[in-house]
Amino acid sequence: MLRDLRAHKGRLAMMLAAIVLGVGFMVATWVVSDSTARTAGGGAARTDVAICAQALEPESGFTPAERDRLAALPGVTRTNGVRLGYAALVAADGKLAGVWPDRAGTGWDDSQRFVLADGRAPRAGELALGEQVAAAAGLTVGDTARVILADGSSVRPVVVGLFTYRPLGAEPIPSLAFAGDESAVLLGDRFDRVELATASAADETRLALQVKSIVDGEREVRTGAELTAERERMVADNARSVREVMLVFAAVALVAGMFVIANTFTMLVAQRTRQFALLRAVGASARQVRVAVLTEAAVIGVLGSTVGAVLGVLLGIGALAAFRPEGTTVAYTVSPFGIAAGYLAGVLVTVVSAYGSARRGAAVAPVAALRTDAALPRRALLSRAIVGGVLVVGGVAAVAATSGVDLDNTGRFVSMGGAIAVWLGLVVLAPFLAMAALRPLATLVGWRGGPTAKLAVRNALRDPRRTAATASALTVGLGLVCGFAVVGESFANVAGATTRDQVPAGTTVVQPALDGSRLGPEVVTKVRATPGVAAAVALTRAPVEWAAGDRPLGTTSMSPVDPAAFERVLTMPVVEGSGDLRRGAVVLRGNADLNRLDVGDTLTLTVAPGVTRRVPIVGLYRGWEGQPGIFLDEALVPAEHRGVLEAVYAAGSGARAGLDAAFADRPDILVTDRDGLVERLVKGFELVLAVIYAMFGAALVIAVFGVVNTLALSVLERTREIGVLRALGAGRTFVRRVVRRESIVITCYGGALGLLVGIGVGAVMQHVMLLQPLWPVGVPVPMVAIGVVGMVLVGVLAAVWPARRASRADILAAVATE
Structure with a gap:
């Protein structure tokens, strides 16, 4: 061996x-x-917290009086109130440092939260930064930093320290810390949590019961050990x-x-x-x-x-x-x-x-x-043909049976499973497909092609199993890339069309500069007060439990809005019923189809803890799954439970110029228009696709190795045949050309099959992910063109070494080979 x-x-x-x-x-x-x-x-877990009372929502934080009441409980040896608030750090270049400003600021204390890496703890007018944040912002000890607060005002403290942070439980890691007393002025006087220490484990058990009897509302009580385990x-x-x-x-x-x-x-x-x-x-x-x-x-x-x-x-x-x-x-x-x-x-x-x-x-x-x-x-190919045929037919049937846009989760699994079955079936049937594709090509080349082309096609057709196996790796790699490219193209089309349907041309959009962040209520007030703004609507989003009659539907997202401003600024693409939010709710069409809802049905919405609303469905709107499932009148939802403020849309001929000037000194806020909104949506998705393409690149590299390997072994198999050709007068250039063209035939066959499979599977993927019709589907023409050109180049490059080796074979030795 x-x-x-x-x-x-x-x-x-x-x-x-x-x-x-x-x-x-x-x-x-x-x-x-x-x-x-x-x-x-x-590093090591915190050991200075026995009991932690924490707010589940920022609005339900603890007042200083409540902290003092907890501190006065028997057995408490130490109390620490932790504040977290909006703090947008501006980098040295004037742009927003790449960290989410929500809950990024905190107050310094002497607990085990902070490990000072450089400098000292901050006092009034000073600031400590996380090491990673400071490096990203280009700031160091001694620099003056600019920090934008929740109300839009700015402070310019001096950086006096750098720290690393030891989180407790699932808390967000703050980026910067003000002096403890100053943080009450800059971040608000409420505490997100109150940490209590005790002298013994027995005190800890008793204290936990006492704190639970005091803490109410949207708050919870956990032990330090529980939070440490939760973090792990x-x-x-x-x-x-x-x-x-x-x-x-x-x-x-x-x-x-x-x-x-x-x-x-x-x-x-x-x-x-x-x-x-x-x-x-x-x-x-x-x-x-x-x-x-x-x-x-x-x-x-x-x-x-x-x-x-x-x-x-x-x-x-x-x-x-x-x-x-x-x-x-x-x-x-x-x-x-x-x-x-x-x-x-x-x-x-x-x-x-x-x-x-x-x-x-x-x-x-x-x-x-x-x-x-x-x-x-x-072995006969009959069993292979049967297995492949069953997979293809069964897969096509599954996709056809779930071709409607009203897919539930089971339907999505069935549809995607059908697409995968078709793909596997085509890979199993690859030898038959190779014969079906190459035989007409051989006939055509026989009429119009030269001797090198004829030999290349015949060599590829000589063993369709080997040709199919060599091409299958290319089919898998290119098919995956093409499939996700189809999803990306469909997403761009859907997001663009939906946004243009809902946002009129000329509308100005105010958003957080960083995806995943939120705007503060002062932004809405400022937008509405800006000269040139005729009307503005704030779009918020919050989770909501909903039901239809006695049928619970789980959780979806709601957007409570001002009906009058909503109608003036945006154009809701209502496909059935009315868009009048004064009379009820407007539901995303896909959500309605998924849950078998229609105009006239009554929804029971739990808009806040203990607060339910019975709202009729007055209309269905066209959109995609990334949008709110329900729009409703904001008067039905308590102000503190209307959710995250994602954007403000403003109408008016002078709105863009006025808002650009109003927020010129706010790098944490982005002012854009409808086209910029679409571009931002698509760009974020394209970044994800770029990572996916890079990951699948390994499969394509392996596929190229497979082509090189097959050609090299094929040349060894045909050593005698090549020797005979050379003996009959064929030159080295002729032999190299035959091998090169055979390589191009194999790679183009694998690439063509991969592109076709990728477009088909991509159509099903966008149908499942975006609830869009199977066809017509956005075909990424540039990606297809790159794939075609790339396969030809791969074929040429993969043949370089095998072709050179074949052309240099000794004629007499080759002819004598058995």
């Missing part, structure tokens, strides 16, 4: 590359997720979520590698047919031959996994070092479990991929040793 491995080390190089990349991606995933978890978890669980869950997402891409890379490995073993075993026959002739059993091939595969898997594990560790550390925020120290962690998982995946994938070839090698008859043209026994 070792002799065989050494003899074929050149042929195995590309197969090893496929294993290395797949395993490397998997191990890197573990390094990134575990290191992120350890870094986010910080949250960090672990976040790391697991990151790992699970990244492992999907690693799995795709490994699947692409399976095609390469399976194809390589098929060709290697075919070239050793007489060797297996001789082994059988001298007494080796079929089982021994099969075990020998699988052992060889396992050894290759171990070698590839070893290199892949090392590469994965280096890739993970490199990725963390490259993308870590400036000033952050990363706690690099190499998980033994991640290394073990990489080895297991690498060896298992290699052995499973080689199993079919091992079975065929074991089935070689001993008499084949007497033949010079011995070949592996080939």
Whole structure:
């Protein structure tokens, strides 16, 4: 076995590359997720908190009197009130520092929350910054910083310290800290939580009961140990979520590698047919031959996994070092479990991929040793055709049955499962599709093509299984990229069309500069008071529990608005009923279809704890799932429960100029228009797609290795044929051209199938994700064009080494090859 491995080390190089990349991606995933978890978890847990009473909403914070009442309880040895408030830090370049300003400010105290890294604690007129935030903002000890507060005013304290923060539970990590007494003026006098310390565990139990009897409303009481455990669980869950997402891409890379490995073993075993026959002739059993091939595969898997594990560790550390925020120290962690998982995946994938070839090698008859043209026994393609046909037909039926836009969660799973079944079916049917596509091409080339083109197409058609297996990795990689590109194009179309339907041209939009942040109520007041603004409507969003009669519907999002301003500024695309919010609620059409609701039905909405409203549905509006599920009159919802203020829309001929001037000194607020709103929506989604494309790039790289490997082994198989061609007068250029064109034929076939599959699966994905019709669908023409050109280039580049090797073959030695 070792002799065989050494003899074929050149042929195995590309197969090893496929294993290395797949395993490397998997191990890197573990390094990134575990290191992120350890870094986010910080150092030692806080031990200075026995009981913590915390507000569940900012509006339900504790007053100083309530803190003092808790501090006076028997057994309390220390009390610490923690404030969190809006604080937008302006960087040295005048732009907003890249941290969310909501609850970013706090007051300094002598608890274990802060670990001073440089400088000292702040006093009045001074500020301490988190190390990471200071580095991102370009500020250091001694600089004067600008901080924008919730009411829009600014303060300019001097930076006197840098700190790291030790969070308790799931609390947000503040970016900056004012002096303790000054924070009551700048951030508000209410405390988000009150931390209590006790002298003993017995006091802790008794104190928890006392605090629970005092604390009421939207507040909860937790022990310090519970919050520490909650923090650990949250960090672990976040790391697991990151790992699970990244492992999907690693799995795709490994699947692409399976095609390469399976194809390589098929060709290697075919070239050793007489060797297996001789082994059988001298007494080796079929089982021994099969075990020998699988052992060889396992050894290759171990070698590839070893290199892949090392590469994965280096890739993970490199990725963390490259993308870590400036000033952050990363706690690099190499998980033994991640290394073990990489080895297991690498060896298992290699052995499973080689199993079919091992079975065929074991089935070689001993008499084949007497033949010079011995070949592996080939199974009929009937079973493959049946399996592939069933998958395609069943998948198409599932997609057709769920083609309506009123999909529930079950329908989404069925539709997406049907698309995946069609994809798998086409991969299984790939040899038939290769024959169906290449035979007409061979006929056409026979009429109009030259000798190199004829030979290239015939070589690709000679073994459709091998051609299909080589192209399948390209089909998978390019299909995934194209599928997500279709989703991106559809999202851009839907978001653009919906926004243009709802927001008239000339409308000015005021938003937070950072996605995920919120505006303060003073922004609405300022917008309405700005010269040139004729009318303005504030769009808020909050979760709401809803029901239809006695049928609970779960939770959706609501947007309480001023009906008069809403009608003046925005144009609600009502598809059924009326948009008059004075008479009831307007529901997103997709939400209504999903829950079997119609105009005239009465909803029961829990708009605040203990506050319910019975509201009739007066209309259904057209939108996409990222928008509020319900619009209703803001008078029905208590002001403190109207949710996050996401944007203010203003109408008026001079609104844009007036608002640009009004918020010129507010880098935390963005003033834009309808087109800018669409661009921001699409750009955020495109960033996600860019990451996805980069992740799937590993599958495409593996696919390229597969093409190179197949061509190289194909050239070895046809050594005698190439020698005969050279002997008959074909030059080296002719041979190189044949191999190059064969490569282009294979890659273009795989690329074309990948594009078609990607567009089809992408259509189903956008149907499931955005609840849009299956067709017409936005086809990303630039992506398709790039894919076509890219496949031709891949074909040319993949053929460079095999073509050069084929053209340099010794004519006499090649002709004499058996």
